[in-house]
Amino acid sequence: MLLELNDHVIKSTGLSEQELRIELAVRLYEDGKITVGQGGTMTGLGHVKFQQELGKRKIAWHYDVEDLHADLETLKKLSEKGASKNVNEL
The missing domain is CATH 1.10.10 (Arc Repressor Mutant, subunit A)
Structure with missing residues (x-):
């Protein structure tokens, strides 16, 4: 439109x-x-x-608890990927 x-x-x-x-x-x-x-x-x-x-x-940004949980979940996944990548590099 x-x-x-x-x-x-x-x-x-x-x-x-x-x-x-x-x-x-x-x-x-x-x-x-x-x-x-x-x-x-x-x-x-x-x-x-x-x-x-x-x-x-x-x-102010519109940022609520749901956004926080989604961001924390994303960071957790990224952290896990980074950790497995570092182990594979050894």
Whole structure:
């Protein structure tokens, strides 16, 4: 789906097209409607620069206990792979 805005609407905001994309993405992220990755794609900034933009605006990450458990599980798997690789190198 492509979202198009009339140039008059964009100009009436006083923002450039890119600034408006960022404003919309930040607001949607704040409201929990999109992820950091989606915000990065929507703005064309990529997820790292979008995260930096959120940081500049002092907007907290949406990170809950489920995210923590998923990250810990990933780290555990990576650690196990690294340990088995190190053993095989001996």
